Amino acid sequence: MSKITKTATGFLAAVLAAGVSLAASAETHTLRIQTHYAPETVSGKLATQFVDDVQTMSNGELKIEMFYSSSVVKSVEAFDAAATGILDGDMTGGAYQTGKNPAFQFVGDIMGGYDTPWQQYAWLYNGGFKAANNLYNKYDMELIGWWIYGQESLASSKSLAGIDDLKDFKFRSPPGLETEIFASLGAKPIVMDFTEIFTALETKIIDGADASGLANNVSLGLYDLVSNATYPGFHSMPSDHLAINKGKWDALPEHLKRIIQVAMQKLAFQTALTFEIKNSEAAAKLRAANVTLHDWSAEDRAAFRKAAQGAWQGWAEKTPEARALVDSHTAFLKQLGLIKE
Structure with missing residues (x-):
């Protein structure tokens, strides 16, 4: 073996050894x-893919232990637990x-x-992120991103063709801002637990319910009881x-932070895309089953948005954030033209 060959071989061996050492010490x-x-x-399956994406892109440097079904603490306690x-x-x-x-x-x-989810993502990634993350930082948390499954659908035993049909509409509502908005439009929101919806519809205590998106409502069996x-x-x-x-976020190396952010944006895209397809499939099945789907006019949507934003202002006065x-x-x-000057 020539002197040059020996030198090259020795250099290659040193490089490989250094690589192994670096990998072992990562x-x-x-x-x-x-x-x-x-x-x-x-x-849940989309979240599992997110975990796999992060671990694969980080080459095992970052591992995620995912606890499903709120198995450690109650859902409302997860933020404080983190x-x-x-x-x-x-x-x-x-x-x-x-x-x-x-x-x-x-x-x-x-x-x-x-x-649409795309409009909401656009706010987050085009100026909204700083204001949102300032809120999270106030409570020692870092906002990484959103995954949005799309608009929820109201289920009803009566027609909901437009804003006028909300008058005296008795429906299950979550507490808070939603009850204020609907009550201002003449509806009669009734706050009740999610688990009580089916029985309340079956016994006609309520006319309808705000539960989830269309596909999820189908899986809950709501349209076995109501036809709008x-x-x-x-x-x-x-x-x-x-x-x-x-503190945990700040301690991560920059390349791992970037991997999480990129994987989160993929999760956001896949979530909106997946549910758009599933909701469309659910809509086709419901039409075939003679369930009436009401697509509100631009004018009625604008009227609801105006009422909602009136309630926004009351909430805005509660804290600087x-x-x-x-x-x-x-x-x-x-800027999007969804609110007129």
């Missing part, structure tokens, strides 16, 4: 995250935290705001989030 990070979704649900280190991350939604600060309403369910639905929806589009303990988010959404909705 620090492994673990994030313990809880979601309220069960692993067999569509959203902030205090019981968990590292919360994959539920900001709307659970409105008791902590009313501003969380405007990162959790921006009622009467955007028509709003689709595409107009009133509610919840944003599930990924929020991570700020709520005011900042309401002003940010209002400006962006005007």
Whole structure:
């Protein structure tokens, strides 16, 4: 073997040895995250893919231990559990935290705001992220991103063809901002637990329900009891989030932060895309089963949005963070033409 060959061989061996040494010494990070979704649900499967994406792209440097079905703490407690280190991350939604600060309403369910997930994502990634993350940082958490499944649909035993049909409409509603908006339009929202919806419809205690998106409502069996639905929806589009303990986030190397952010944006895309298809499939089946789907006119949608934004202003006065988010959404909705000057 020539002297040059020996030198090259020795150099290559040194490089390989250094590579092995670096790989062996690479620090492994673990994030313990809880979601309220069960692993067999569509959203649960999407979350599982997110975990796989992060672990694969990080070449094993970042491991995620996902706790499904709120198996560590209750869904409403996941945020605080992550902030205090019981968990590292919360994959539920900001709307659970409105008791902590009313501003969380405007990162959790921006009622009467955007028509599509894409518009709502556009706000987040085109100026809204700073205001939103300032809120999360106040509670020692870092907002990573959203995954939005689309507009929810009302299920009803009576026609819901437009805003006039809301008068005296008795329906199951979650507490808070939604009850204020619908009551201002003449409806009679009744706050009750999600698990009570089916029985309340069956016994005609209520005319309808705000439960979930169209496909999920079908799986709940709501349209076995009632024959009207709003689709595409107009009133509610919840944003599930990924929020991570700020200290844990700040300690991650920059390349791992970037991997999580990119994987989160993929999850956002796949969630909106998947549910758009599933809701369309559900709509076709319901039409075939003689369920009437009511697509509100632009005028009626604008009227609901106006009523919603009247309620927004009352909530905006509650905290500086709520005011900042309401002003940010209002400006962006005007930019999109969804609010007229």
